[in-house]
Each structure stands twice: as C-alpha cells, then as structure tokens.
Amino acid sequence: MENQEGKVHADNETTTFVSKSDVNDWENVKDDDIMQQQSAIHAEEAVKILFVGDKEPLSSLADEYKKGSPIMLEKIKVLTERYAAIRRSRGDGNCFFRSFMFAYLEHILESQDRTEVNRVTACVDECSKTLQNLGHAEFTYEDFFSIFLEQLESVLQGSKTSITSDELLERCRDQSISDYVVMFFRFVTSGEIRKRSEFFEPFILGLSNATVEQFCKSSVEPMGEESDHVHITALSDTLGVPIRVVYLDRSSCEDGSVNVNHHDFVPGSSTPTEVTAAASEAVNPFITLLYRPGHYDILYPK
Amino acid sequence: MAEDKYNLKNPAVKRILQEVKEMQSNPSDDFMSLPIEENIFEWQFAINGPTDSEFEGGIYHGRIQLPAEYPFKPPSFMLLTPNGRFETNTKICLSISNHHPEHWQPSWSVRTALVALIAFMPTNPNGALGSLDYPKEERRVLAVKSREAAPRCGTPERQKLIDEIHEYMMSKAPPVPQASSPQYPEEHLTDKQGDAHEASQSAPAEASQEEVLTLPVTERVTEEPREVPLNANPVQNLPQVPDVGSSTQQLFHNSQQGLPQQADDRLFTWAAVGLTIAIVVLLLKKFMKANGHGAVFMDES
Numbered sequence: 001m002e003n004q005e006g007k008v009h010a011d012n013e014t015t016t017f018v019s020k021s022d023v024n025d026w027e028n029v030k031d032d033d034i035m036q037q038q039s040a041i042h043a044e045e046a047v048k049i050l051f052v053g054d055k056e057p058l059s060s061l062a063d064e065y066k067k068g069s070p071i072m073l074e075k076i077k078v079l080t081e082r083y084a085a086i087r088r089s090r091g092d093g094n095c096f097f098r099s100f101m102f103a104y105l106e107h108i109l110e111s112q113d114r115t116e117v118n119r120v121t122a123c124v125d126e127c128s129k130t131l132q133n134l135g136h137a138e139f140t141y142e143d144f145f146s147i148f149l150e151q152l153e154s155v156l157q158g159s160k161t162s163i164t165s166d167e168l169l170e171r172c173r174d175q176s177i178s179d180y181v182v183m184f185f186r187f188v189t190s191g192e193i194r195k196r197s198e199f200f201e202p203f204i205l206g207l208s209n210a211t212v213e214q215f216c217k218s219s220v221e222p223m224g225e226e227s228d229h230v231h232i233t234a235l236s237d238t239l240g241v242p243i244r245v246v247y248l249d250r251s252s253c254e255d256g257s258v259n260v261n262h263h264d265f266v267p268g269s270s271t272p273t274e275v276t277a278a279a280s281e282a283v284n285p286f287i288t289l290l291y292r293p294g295h296y297d298i299l300y301p302k
Numbered sequence: 303m304a305e306d307k308y309n310l311k312n313p314a315v316k317r318i319l320q321e322v323k324e325m326q327s328n329p330s331d332d333f334m335s336l337p338i339e340e341n342i343f344e345w346q347f348a349i350n351g352p353t354d355s356e357f358e359g360g361i362y363h364g365r366i367q368l369p370a371e372y373p374f375k376p377p378s379f380m381l382l383t384p385n386g387r388f389e390t391n392t393k394i395c396l397s398i399s400n401h402h403p404e405h406w407q408p409s410w411s412v413r414t415a416l417v418a419l420i421a422f423m424p425t426n427p428n429g430a431l432g433s434l435d436y437p438k439e440e441r442r443v444l445a446v447k448s449r450e451a452a453p454r455c456g457t458p459e460r461q462k463l464i465d466e467i468h469e470y471m472m473s474k475a476p477p478v479p480q481a482s483s484p485q486y487p488e489e490h491l492t493d494k495q496g497d498a499h500e501a502s503q504s505a506p507a508e509a510s511q512e513e514v515l516t517l518p519v520t521e522r523v524t525e526e527p528r529e530v531p532l533n534a535n536p537v538q539n540l541p542q543v544p545d546v547g548s549s550t551q552q553l554f555h556n557s558q559q560g561l562p563q564q565a566d567d568r569l570f571t572w573a574a575v576g577l578t579i580a581i582v583v584l585l586l587k588k589f590m591k592a593n594g595h596g597a598v599f600m601d602e603s
Contacts, residue, residue, distance in 0.1 A: 142320075144408075
C-alpha cells in the first residue's frame, strides 16, 4: 500500500504533490525520539520485572536489605509473623492499580464469591453513569470497562471462558489486557474523586496545590502517574472494596521498639483512619498491599 | 468500511471504529475527520480556522496517524494546507513526553485533539518545532487560498476522501472576512503584544480590534452558537466546554518562557534567606531528635 502511494506520486505531474518520503515520514520530529526512548526504558524495565511477578516468600524481601538497613530487616521480621509471601509489581507508576487488579481478581478466583462479583458489577455500572454525568463520551471509556468485566467473568469457574490462576497471571502480564484494566481503575478513581470533589478537595490541596479537575487530569487519568492515599480512598470507595496498606519504611519508634503500621481503607467511612492491629479485625480487608516509599506490592497473610 | 479485515478483538481497532461511528453520527461544523478506506489507522481531517482570528474562513486539511497502541499513545498530526501557523508535512509537536506535566490521555479522542488544534491555531508559536509565525496578512491570504482547492496527497482513494471532506467543510465554513489592511497598519506593531496575550488565554484576544475592522461580518458570525464538543456527549455537552482551554495546553505544548522580572529578584533573595533559616531550624530539630531529646517530635507509635 505504501509503495502504491509512491507510484501514484510519481505518475502524476502536479507540482503540489508531496513526495513519498514526506508522506510516510512520521518519524522526523522529536516526539518520536522521546517516545522511542521512553519505550526503550520501559522495555529495559520489563526485562527486570514483569507487570506482576511470581509469589515469593518474604525472605526474598529481606534479602534486598541484607547489605543495608538493620531497621528494615527488623521490620520485615515483624512482618513475617503475620505475612507469608509477597508478589512484586513493576515500578512503572501503575503499581498500585496493577497490584490491586491482580489481588482482587485472584481473590475472586480463589473464593468464587459470586455475591461479591454481582455487587462489584453493580458498582461498575454506577461508575459508568458517573462518568457519563461528568461529561465523558461513552466510547472513550467503554472498552476499558468491558475488558475489566470480562476478566471478572472469566475468573468465575464453570463457564467456557473460565481461566485458571496461571492464565490470570498471564493476562495480568499481557499489556493489551493489563493496561486496559489499569486504565479502567484510573477512570473509576477519577470519576469518584470528581463526583465527591468537596470531600477530596482538601486532601488534593495538601498534595499538589491543584484543583480537583486538574489533579484528575494530571495525576489520576494519565497512565504511569503514581497513586497516593487520595487514589486509594477513591478506588476503595467507588468499588466498595476495603484495602489494607502495610507501610514499610526506615522510620523507627523513639523507644527503640520496631513496629509496622498499616492503614485500612474502608469504603463508606469517609475518613481513612489509622486502625490499630487489634481493632481492625472487624474489617478484615481481603486485599493487602505492601507500601514502600514510592511503590506498592501485594502481600499475602499467613 | 471493510471492517472484517481488522481483528475486532484488537482493542485499538475496536476503539477506532467506535470513534469513526461517533464522528459520523455527530458531525461538527468546525471539523471533519475520517479514516482512509484502506487503513483505519490513517485519517484525513479538515478544520475550520477559528472565528475572530486571521484563520477565519480558512479550511485546513491534514493527516492523522493513530499508533497501534492507540488510545494509550497519542495520534500524530500533520497539516497539508499552507496556513502560516504550522509547517505543512511536518508533524505537529504534541506534548506527550514526561517533560511536560500533562500529557496525552487515553480518555481523549481524535475529536478532542481536533478541537484543541483549532483553539491552538491563534496562539503564539514561541518558536516551537514545526511552527511558523507568518504575519496576520499573509495568513489571511493563505486562508482565502485554502478554500480554492483541497490539497493533493496520496492514493486516489485518499484524494477522494480529501475532496469529500473539503466539500463538506465548504458548506460549513463562514466566508473569509474582508481584511482592510491599509487602515490598520498598527496591527503588525501590536502583533507581539497581542500574541503574548493570546497565548495566555488560548483564545484570540484582539477580538475587539477585529470587530471594528469587519463589523458586519463578525457580528453575523458571533451570532452563531459556537459549540465546542470536546468529549462529544450529544445528550449533554455543557460540562465539557470549560475543558477546551486546558486540553489545548495539554495537547499542544507551547513552551512559554516569560521574561524574568527584575522586580521579583529582591523577593527571591528574601525567600532564599527565609528558606535557609527554615532549613537550619529543621536541622536543629533533627539533631535534637537524634540525641534522644526528640520525644516532642515523635509521629509514630
């Protein structure tokens, strides 16, 4: 086809014709260089860490800090009391959403909780309406929604489209599915934040000095933008899924004891409060993420 | 459209076909865009020059290429009609890199991008790559010329589409306002100021000037409802309108570098002094904490 185009040019004598090389040369401007460079970086990263890694024992986490921080090692030891394994996600700015995607779908696959699937499907419908009310054209988001719902359906066993846990892992590593689901979460998160803008406004002001609208446009909807407690609160609220985030950093307590904090993001409770380990039993989120400054992975309780 | 030759399971293909459908069912007076017969990733488009600008009445054709990863990666734009604002046959610089705080978003569409492109035309190029800074008179001449014939490009199929789009746009485009240049020689002088002002507003700011210039014409044009369907939701298109300005800045980067203001220098000096003091205080705090006197500052238990 490209060659044909060239021939047509050659056969016609009109002077205003653009030459073949011009017609097909989309690579002559900086943007392409930048994009190529970016994808090269991504490819490099991809070799190192998959979108979603394999389940690893917590000892592999400890190995990372063998050479350095004794506080981290102490804290990981505390973690081992409650948690058995970790599953890493790629640090491409989408790690929170990607971890949430796998953890959630894996939970459904293992629990076969049809009530939960029905409940969340209703929430997704609601999110679609929210976006429409906010002025989004349906065609700009419907593909992302339908790909998420497809995954949700296939983790339920007993139908032709059902998948195993290995296949789920494969799908979450497949960019053409994984990125679409991440984008779905970004859409519903943005929708929730804008729908309840008065509630989120003070948190957003504290983070970035931007308006709610700007924040969603620059920090929620674009791929690769990292997530914060605002994103987590909004996602948890909009889908009605509680999320526990365990914080692991180098901070230590003044009395020398080592403690690992966690926050439970509980849908409906409008302010995410820090819950002590004992009191949080009532909530019991089935999704636990490990947060180290700038990155989220999946954590598996014992 | 030969839909069967594409893998409809491919999300990019699905999305693009949706956009084609949407473009056909909600045609705009300001632009038209459709893929060429043999490749739905290659689109032709034409936009009307924005009203109240020197592009008014012009019909500007161009090409769009959608990447395989669409809508995760942005479309590329290229103009074919000489216009005096963008070089022809050169890709228009889209702000997609991480060097810009805002970049392309999958929730945008060809429609969004075209609306932004129209709004971007009267802004100051500021020397951006692929931009031209022709004087307004020359741009007006090009606007008149742009109506005469559609540009010639590519296969007969592509040409047919270009001609169809041209015909459609001719039926929608307002006439080019008469430019009575001898009366207003100062227009060139005020060019720079006007442009700087425009860039910040992303809308032509010299509208008042224009009104004096071609009162009967502009009056007629401004009476027409100027709808700007950004995300094109025919049921309710009100909420999108405020988006246009911001999406313009997001889409087409306009590297604005304001001249450093001398008066601010002293302010910066004081700010630097203040910051230094703050850092010293923080360091002291940290020092105390490190020595075990930090009970006051503990933040975790």
